[in-house]
Amino acid sequence: MGEGRMKHYSADLVVIGGGSTGVGIARDAAMRGLSVVLVDKGDLGSGTTGRFHGQLHSGGRYVVSDMESAIECARENHTLRHIHSDAIEDCGGMFTLLSGDNPAYADQWIQKSQEIGLPFQEISCKEAFRREPRLSPTLARAALVEEGSIDSWKMVWGAVHSAQAYGATVLRYHQVTDMVVTDGTINTVICHDLRHDEQANISCAYVANAAGPWAGKIAALAQCFDVDVVCGRGVMVAMNHRLVNTVINRWVWPGDGGTLVPAHSVCIIGTTDVVDDDPDHLAIPRVEVEQMLDSGEELIPGFRKARALRAWAGARPLLHDKRVADDDTRHMSRGMSIIDHEDRDGIQNFVSIIGGKLSTYRLMAEKVTDILAKKANNHALCRTASEPVPEARAGSYYALTxxxxxxxxxxxxxxxxxxxxxxxxxxxxxxxxxxxxxxxxxxxxxxxxxxxxxxxxxxxxxxxxxxxxxxxxxxxxxxxxxxxxxxxxxxxxxxxxxxxxxxxxxxxxxxxxxxxxxxxxxxxxxxxxxxxxxxxx
Ligand SMILES: Cc1cc2nc3c(=O)[nH]c(=O)nc-3n(C[C@H](O)[C@H](O)[C@H](O)COP(=O)(O)OP(=O)(O)OC[C@H]3O[C@@H](n4cnc5c(N)ncnc54)[C@H](O)[C@@H]3O)c2cc1C
CATH class of the missing domain: 1.10.8 (Helicase, Ruva Protein; domain 3)
Known part of the structure; x- marks a missing residue:
């Protein structure tokens, strides 16, 4: 680090992590009147948030396996459409059952969706082919759901511009390297400004750890050990064409490669789910790429003939669930886990959040900010669901055109x-x-x-x-x-x-x-x- 060079900041709240979760917390806290500094070791949305699949969930994917997540997705889907219209393409979604898939799953799905009021409409195969002519001719059943595709970078920058309008400071390329803890309270977050090789000290009253797959490492800097974050690596492949114009989900128990998302001028098939130990160096195994191309071929015959543009991997931050095997990330909860370190480790002003989905980022941020606001004796109400971000004020969805x-x-x-x-x-x-x-x-x-x-x-x-x-x-x-x-x-x-x-x-x-x-x-x-x-x- 550059010798003797040091910058100082001061804030009520330091948010660590500029992915969807961190920017959501920064926006919410700033809107409630807290002074906020948001730090990220890289660019905004350069972690999992910029390496995801792009699906605005309707809740349908989780309705059988995790009803609570399904309800959250369904609710937040509507909220995000309102506050981030500029980042969402309202392309709709479809669940498709192919011959050979278990029909009992679709029946169970319908029953659960009706139970929780998740909007869907079963359509004839003829109608499904009219909408998506490239679907497999083995299609046996189809239902429409309220899905879309999200541009995560537009969303993140929208939330950040909103936070900045409420006074938040954003420090990109600032890596948190340490935290000073005195008498059970973090009073300074120490960062390395990677662009200028300088140290930046941020004195603060509260700290939110939204470092996604790195959250365990950040917690350890504050002497909160054993926050066991497992990386569920998912590989995705972007094809050169929009082979579909609707988000296509395989109507089966969530598994690898079951979803094809149209995003801008391409479409993305994904994803795998394999435990990985280093979110900074995620592998893109050829075998997983081939697996994704095969899944695409099952949904859309001829898929492999289209040109594959690139493959990438993202790491799902999952809190290790003692109920499932160490390497079984597919069955670890996709729900959010919030840790108030006052209860767990005796650090009074520190909260970590792990897991969840990009589609539920606003709700996750609201829950964390509620805890922090209570600690700060701040009684302002959360307004992030009702106030669109500056770019979305025009109210129209993003379109391919x-x-x-x-x-x-x-x-x-x-x-x-x-x-x-x-x-x-x-x-x-x-x-x-x-x-x-x-x-x-x-x-x-x-x-x-x-x-x-x-x-x-x-x-x-x-x-x-x-x-x-x-x-x-x-x-x-x-x-x-x-x-x-x-x-x-x-x-x-x-x-x-x-x-x-x-x-x-x-x-x-x-x-x-x-x-x-x-x-x-x-x-x-x-x-x-x-x-x-x-x-x-
Ligand atoms: C393969 C895959 C597909 C997915 N598909 C979907 C989908 O279609 N729809 C959906 O809703 N959700 C999806 N998700 C889930 C969603 O992407 C994640 O839940 C969400 O992006 C997590 O955001 P985050 O802010 O918690 O983490 P991240 O985006 O990873 O942000 C954490 C940030 O912390 C920063 N950081 C780490 N260490 C430090 C440090 N020492 N100092 C400063 N900063 C630090 C990192 O640089 C990073 O930017 C998918 C996830 C994966 C992996």
């Missing part, structure tokens, strides 16, 4: 004014995701130190078929040309970005995608003198 529409409007505007500056602003930098030069420059002006991966999370650059092969060079050029960094730094950012992209492409690199990657590799090797990325994987 949103960027086309935005581009048309900007195109018309610039042709009527027709200045050279306007047309330069509208130049497309990433063709796959329709990201313009202005969008990149605005994001860099907001965060001049942004890595290209940070830009990807904000704007989706490099998420298309070329996986950044073309746009990353243009971003490097723009960064240097506009004084955000020098050429050496731009090359380092480019190299880092491409290496991350390649990590996800390698497990699926065959057919068209392998050809694309060979082209990318050739371009970078021969024109930019970047050593062969392919060889380094």
């Amino acid at each position: 949103s960027r086309f529409k935005q581009r048309e409007i900007e195109g018309k505007r610039s042709s009527s004014h027709s200045s050279d500056e306007d047309s330069l602003d509208n130049q497309i930098i990433c063709e796959c995701e329709l990201v313009t030069r202005k969008m990149i420059l605005d994001a860099l002006s907001e965060d001049p130190e942004a890595s290209f991966d940070d830009l990807r999370r904000r704007l989706r650059v490099g998420m298309g078929p070329c996986q950044g092969g073309f746009c990353s060079q243009r971003i490097a050029g723009l960064s240097v040309e506009n004084g955000f960094c020098n050429a050496a730094e731009a090359t380092a950012r480019l190299r880092d970005f491409l290496a991350r992209r390649w990590k996800g492409v390698m497990p699926v690199a065959h057919g068209q995608q392998a050809r694309e990657m060979a082209l990318d590799s050739w371009i970078h090797d021969n024109t930019l003198d970047i050593p062969d990325l392919l060889k380094n994987q």
Whole structure:
């Protein structure tokens, strides 16, 4: 760490973790009038939140196995539609029973759904095929549910902008390295500012641990030991096309690869569930990728012929449940576990939250903030369910055509004014995701130190078929040309970005995608003198 360099902050509450859970707590506490500092060792949504499947749950997946989670999902589904409309595509969901699947499960599902009032509508197979013509011809039964797909980064940034509007401070790339505990109270959270190699000390009255799969490690820093967080690793694969326009769930007891989610211009098949011990280095085993492609093929014949873009893995933070075997993550509760360390460890001002789902993040945050507010003698009511985040105030859902529409409007505007500056602003930098030069420059002006991966999370650059092969060079050029960094730094950012992209492409690199990657590799090797990325994987 840089010698002698130290920053100081002070807040009522420090929230550790900038995934959905942490930003939810920061927003809720700030809205109730607490001063808040949120810290994350990386970018917002770079943990499990940015590596999930994208499904806005209706509750249907859990209605037989975990009724409480199903009820929470159903309720929060409606709330998220209201407060995060800009981050949700209202594509609907369908449960599909194929011949050979156990029909008794669907009957039980219907009975339980009726019991808890979970909205669904059974439809004929003819209607199911009208909606989704690519479904397997072995379809035997289908039901519609109120599902959608969520863009987790839009959601997280929406919640953060709301928290900031209520005075919260957000420190990205600040890793918590220690906590000072005196007489059963944490009074300082110590962070390492990774971008500037400085120490940051945050004096505080309360601490919320929302570090997801890392929550056990954070708890140990506050002398709260044996918070046994198990990582349930899930592998997912993104296909190059939207093979479906509805979230398709296999109508069976929750298992591997049972769900296909349309997300932006792709669709995602997932997921596996295998215990892993290191959330920082999750494996993407080829065998699990193949398993996902097989599951897709069962739902949509011909699935394997489509081009697989990339695979990735996320870690479900699950509190170790003594009722099931150590490696049986599929049957560990998906519900939330909240630990008040005052009761458990005698640390009066510290609460950890583990588990849950992105779809229920707001409710999880409300429960944690209730506990903290009570400790702080704060009687303000939770308002996070009724007040939309700033970006969602317009009230309309995200649609696949949103960027086309935005581009048309900007195109018309610039042709009527027709200045050279306007047309330069509208130049497309990433063709796959329709990201313009202005969008990149605005994001860099907001965060001049942004890595290209940070830009990807904000704007989706490099998420298309070329996986950044073309746009990353243009971003490097723009960064240097506009004084955000020098050429050496731009090359380092480019190299880092491409290496991350390649990590996800390698497990699926065959057919068209392998050809694309060979082209990318050739371009970078021969024109930019970047050593062969392919060889380094
Ligand atoms: C494969 C998979 C698929 C899923 N699919 C869905 C789905 O379709 N729908 C749904 O609703 N839910 C889904 N989930 C669940 C959902 O993604 C998670 O419940 C949710 O994202 C967890 O968010 P979190 O904020 O608790 O954790 P995270 O997002 O992991 O956030 C924890 C944060 O803590 C930070 N951190 C860690 N250590 C430190 C430190 N020392 N200092 C500072 N910061 C630190 C990390 O950088 C990270 O950003 C899925 C999960 C997985 C794994």
